Amino acid sequence: MLASPSPRTMTASACTPETAHGAHLFKINRYSLYRDLGVGRLIESSTFAVGGYHWCVHFYPDGHSGVTKDHVSVFVELKTKNAKARAVFDLRLVDRRTQPYAWPNPSEIDPSEFDSCDDNSACCGFLDFVEKRELKDYILDDVLVIECNIAVIKFKKADVQTTKTKFEVQVPRSNLLDNLGKLLETQEGADVSFKVDGEVLAAHKIILAMQCPVFKAEFYGPMKNKSKHNVNIIEDMQPAVFKALLHFIYTDSLAPMDDLSPQ
Secondary structure, eight states, X not given: OOOOOEEEEXXXXXOOOEEEEEEEEEEEESGGGGXXXXXXXXXXXXXXXXXXXXXXXXXXXXXSSGGGTTEEEEEEEEOSTTOEEEEEEXXXXXXXXXXXXXXXXXXGSOOEEEETTSTTTSEXXXXXXXXXXXXXXXXXXXXXXXXXXXXXXEOOOOEXXXXXXXXXXXXXXXXXXXXXXXXXXXXXXXXXXXXXXXXXXXXXXXXXXXXXXXXXXXXXXXXXXXXXXXXXXXXXXXXXXXXXXXXXXXXXXXXXXXXXXXX
């Protein structure tokens, strides 16, 4: 018999953040007029919206500070007042001579925390974005284009998924062979008999046929025994030996050999 199953309740939930992606092109015309604008002086894009927040791009043609005066600096600023936002962003100079730009996989970019309540946290970007001498590769017809991609991350509460109750069934050790041994011992339902040296031993045709091809041919084959009494005479064998044979057929194990004696 199988043991009664013990129920195990399985619950699950899934937390999937939402992302709102937007892009903005900041085009600086007549860029030559912004050369030598001065360290720390910036050009600001118009405000654009992504993910329910307002943003803008800051571009420093001569660097944000003295240590980066040989570079241009670029930042993204959260313009929404008294707001905090988590986002991944990507800034690049557009080379209009090359193929269209493919934004990197957001999973490859670390998220940034923007806080417009803190002047030091409202902007994120790059102090040494590109060396100024490399800008000539991106300026075409005295126009420089900066592309800003932003993916705003919004967290949601976990959604409860389908709840299932699973049953763990503990399967006990098989007692089939023990039961077959008891069936042979009690002879309940026996339908065939063997007369061995005057002793009659009862058995079950189907079990003998299942385990032994010789018995299968005798009981169910073309030459099956036609006797109505189903009594088979076994000659030249001790009853104990035949009992041991039946025990092995029923249980796949050897019976004790104490009863065996040489004739």
